[in-house]
Every structure is written in structure tokens, then in C-alpha cells.
Amino acid sequence: MLRGSRREEPRQQGAGATVAGLARLRVRRWLAQNEIMSVRILGIESSCDETAAAVVADGREILSTVVASQIDVHRKYGGVVPELASREHLRQIVPVVREALAQAGMRLQDVDAIGVTHGPGLVGALLVGITYGKTLAAALRKPLVPVNHLEGHVHAVFLEAHKAGRTPKLPAVCLIVSGGHTVLYEVTERGAQPELAVPRAPETFQYRKIGQTRDDAAGEAYDKVAKLLGLGYPGGPILDRLAAAANSVPPPVKFGPTKTRGNPLDFSFSGLKTAVLYHVREHPEYAPEIQSREEALARGERKYEQLLPLCSPQTLALVREFQNAVVRDLVERTMAAAEELSVESVLVSGGVAANSQLRATFEERARAKGFEVFFPSRALSTDNAAMIAAAAYFRFRANEFADTSLNADASLKLA
Numbered sequence: 146m147l148r149g150s151r152r153e154e155p156r157q158q159g160a161g162a163t164v165a166g167l168a169r170l171r172v173r174r175w176l177a178q179n180e181i182m183s184v185r186i187l188g189i190e191s192s193c194d195e196t197a198a199a200v201v202a203d204g205r206e207i208l209s210t211v212v213a214s215q216i217d218v219h220r221k222y223g224g225v226v227p228e229l230a231s232r233e234h235l236r237q238i239v240p241v242v243r244e245a246l247a248q249a250g251m252r253l254q255d256v257d258a259i260g261v262t263h264g265p266g267l268v269g270a271l272l273v274g275i276t277y278g279k280t281l282a283a284a285l286r287k288p289l290v291p292v293n294h295l296e297g298h299v300h301a302v303f304l305e306a307h308k309a310g311r312t313p314k315l316p317a318v319c320l321i322v323s324g325g326h327t328v329l330y331e332v333t334e335r336g337a338q339p340e341l342a343v344p345r346a347p348e349t350f351q352y353r354k355i356g357q358t359r360d361d362a363a364g365e366a367y368d369k370v371a372k373l374l375g376l377g378y379p380g381g382p383i384l385d386r387l388a389a390a391a392n393s394v395p396p397p398v399k400f401g402p403t404k405t406r407g408n409p410l411d412f413s414f415s416g417l418k419t420a421v422l423y424h425v426r427e428h429p430e431y432a433p434e435i436q437s438r439e440e441a442l443a444r445g446e447r448k449y450e451q452l453l454p455l456c457s458p459q460t461l462a463l464v465r466e467f468q469n470a471v472v473r474d475l476v477e478r479t480m481a482a483a484e485e486l487s488v489e490s491v492l493v494s495g496g497v498a499a500n501s502q503l504r505a506t507f508e509e510r511a512r513a514k515g516f517e518v519f520f521p522s523r524a525l526s527t528d529n530a531a532m533i534a535a536a537a538y539f540r541f542r543a544n545e546f547a548d549t550s551l552n553a554d555a556s557l558k559l560a
């Protein structure tokens with residue numbers, strides 16, 4: 146039982162360990178009294194432009210999940226404005242947490258711990274969630290569990306698999322691909338800790354970073370290309386659908402595989418984005434349709450059905466060629482890593498994991514090579530708090546708590 150744990154020095158955040166120490170004692174007592182009851186964690190996420198809260202039982206059963214997106218606030222700027230993001234989080238955090246508790250049929254006092262994202266992300270945005278999480282933890286005398294946002298994205302895959310009664314086998318390679326990140330990890334089981342044997346064995350993972358983008362994240366490239374083509378923000382979902390609508394018109398330009406010197410598992414997307422920009426600049430025939438789409442966006446007509454008639458076959462073929470290049474790069478490097486490391490599964494998470502062509506290509510390639518591939522649903526691919534509560538559970542079981550000195554870490558590393 147955890148009661149008998151001899152793990153005396155769990156990771157602590159900040160200097161004063163008293164609050165975290167007390168939290169540990171309370172957790173041990175709680176576990177001793179409630180061995181068969183589930184642990185319900187309130188997750189809070191505010192690292193970028195979604196204010197989210199969720200309640201997850203035992204790290205895998207989603208009792209509620211609420212996401213307040215700020216897309217409408219940032220849309221007219223074509224990207225996330227950090228100051229506006231912080232202000233929106235401040236407005237949303239209390240109602241979002243209340244809604245998550247209401248949907249789970251719980252009161253604040255029923256929560257066993259609070260898990261909060263403390264990085265990576267925008268400092269001002271992170272601080273809203275952290276401050277609220279710390280305050281709740283102190284007022285309710287509940288443990289506070291700091292969560293790395295990237296670890297949340299890994300757990301999103303496990304949450305989804307759990308719904309289908311499955312657990313991805315480790316070792317795995319995990320591609321996290323979003324508007325802020327494009328990174329490849331090897332995920333393995335953390336060393337067995339027999340003294341921590343608990344009724345539901347904690348699946349704690351360890352990570353090794355094996356590749357990352359040298360410049361833009363893939364989602365960022367989608368957003369920038371959509372912006373320069375007059376297709377609005379965020380770019381991923383609309384480009385995804387327009388690429389699928391391109392018929393067999395030959396591409397107006399060809400984008401070859403991106404070569405990166407050094408680590409062959411590193412990514413690079415800024416060259417591709419610039420190639421699209423130069424192509425569009427060199428071909429004035431794109432200008433009138435870009436202008437007509439920008440006018441449509443200004444009228445609030447940003448839906449796929451409204452923008453599709455304003456796209457020439459040449460534009461659709463350009464979008465398809467751009468997407469082919471992004472998908473090819475993500476899939477090739479991830480599959481090369483999977484083969485090199487002889488893993489059991491391939492995990493894909495983050496906003497761009499919602500891309501239909503990426504999903505189909507991964508399925509096809511993984512099947513051909515005998516790997517199992519796992520994605521979260523679209524709702525769990527983009528930022529949410531269920532993944533934060535899930536990741537928090539395993540840190541909770543491993544006694545990893547924070548005290549009131551917990552701070553935001555904009556460039557927090559997972560490995």
C-alpha cells in the first residue's frame with residue numbers, strides 16, 4: 146500500500162515543502178481509508194487559448210470536461226494574443242470550473258486533488274490557472290498536483306483508448322503536434338516501484354525526446370498558410386477540408402521532402418510555409434480570390450461551405466500539396482522512429498492530430514508495418530483539462546505535489 150511507501154523525497158516544486166508535506170500525509174491517510182474508492186481529480190488547463198476544467202476518476206474515467214475556447218477573441222489577429230488570452234482566462238476560469246463540477250454532479254469538497262498545468266505555455270495565461278488551482282487547494286486543504294501540458298497530451302491518447310477498453314502497449318513513440326509544439330518522444334514505463342504497489346497500479350511513464358521542430362510547429366504552419374491565403378483562423382480545420390475537396394487537378398507547385406541536417410528525426414516547417422508564400426507572391430492570379438475570401442471573412446462568412454466556392458481549383462490543389470508535404474513529413478519521421486526503436490505502438494496527439502489525412506496516413510502506414518496507432522478523438526486532441534486531470538492522477542499516486550510557491554514555467558520540458 147502507498148501507506149508503507151518509503152519514497153521519502155518526492156519531487157517538490159518550490160522551496161517550502163510544508164504544505165506539500167502535509168498534502169502527502171493527508172493523501173496517505175486518505176488512501177488508507179479509501180482503498181477501493183476512486184480518486185477524482187479536478188484538472189485545470191489555461192496554458193494557451195482554451196480555458197478548461199474537467200473531473201476525471203482514477204486517471205481514466207472522464208466524469209466531465211468543459212472547454213471555453215477563445216478563438217473568437219483571437220481570430221481577427223490571426224493568432225493568439227497573450228494579453229488577451231490572460232484576460233479571457235480570468236473571465237472564464239470560475240464559470241468553467243463550476244460547470245465541470247456541475248456536470249460531474251460534484252461539489253468542490255468532493256474533489257480529491259487539483260491538477261493544474263504549470264507549463265509549457267504563455268506565462269500570463271498559465272498563471273491564471275495556477276493561481277486559481279493554488280487557491281482552491283489551500284482553501285479546500287486538498288493536494289495540488291503540477292502537470293506538464295505535454296504529458297497531458299500523452300494521456301489524452303490513453304483516455305481515448307480507455308473508452309474502447311484498450312491500453313496502448315509500451316514502449317511507444319508519441320508525436321505531439323499542435324499550434325505550439327511538434328515533438329517526438331519515446332515513452333516507456335517508469336521503473337517498477339514494488340513499494341508503491343497500489344490496488345490500481347500507477348502507469349507512470351518516462352520520456353525521451355527524440356525529435357522536435359527546429360522552427361515552426363506544424364499547426365503554426367497551417368495557421369500561417371491559411372492566413373496568407375485568406376482562409377481565416379485557425380487554419381488547420383479549414384485547410385484539412387479544402388485539401389479533401391481538391392480533385393485531380395495537378396498541383397501548381399511541388400513541395401519535396403524537408404531535409405534537416407543533424408538529427409534525422411527533427412522537423413522543420415518554416416521553409417514550407419515560406420515556399421507557399423513565395424509561390425503565391427509570384428502568381429498574381431491568386432490575388433483576386435484571396436481578396437474575395439478576406440472580404441467574406443470580414444462579413445463573418447468563414448465556414449467551409451462559404452469559402453469553398455471562393456477557392457479556385459488551383460488554390461485547392463495548392464492546399465492539398467501543402468497538406469501532403471506536412472503529413473508526409475510527420476508520418477515519415479514518426480514511423481522511422483517507431484521502426485528504429487522497435488516500439489509496440491505509435492501515439493499521435495495535439496490539435497493537428499485531428500487532421501483527417503494525417504490520421505488516415507498513419508493508420509495505413511502503421512498497419513503495413515505492424516504497429517498499433519492511437520489517436521485521441523478530436524475533442525481530446527485539442528487542448529482540454531481531462532488530459533491534465535488524467536496526467537495528474539499518476540503524479541498523485543506517485544506523491545508528487547506542489548506547494549503555494551508553484552510558478553509558471555513557459556518552457557517547461559518533459560524530457
Ligand code: KG4
Nearest residue numbers: 323324325364379381382496497500527528
Ligand atoms: O493543441 P491545440 O488545441 O493548441 C495548441 O497547443 O497549440 O492545437 C491547435 C492547432 C492549431 O494550429 C490548429 O490550426 C491545428 O491545431 N489544427 C489542425 C486541425 N485542427 C486543429 N491542423 C490540421 N488539421 C486539423 N484538422
Ligand code: ZN
Nearest residue numbers: 294323495528
Ligand atoms: Zn496543447
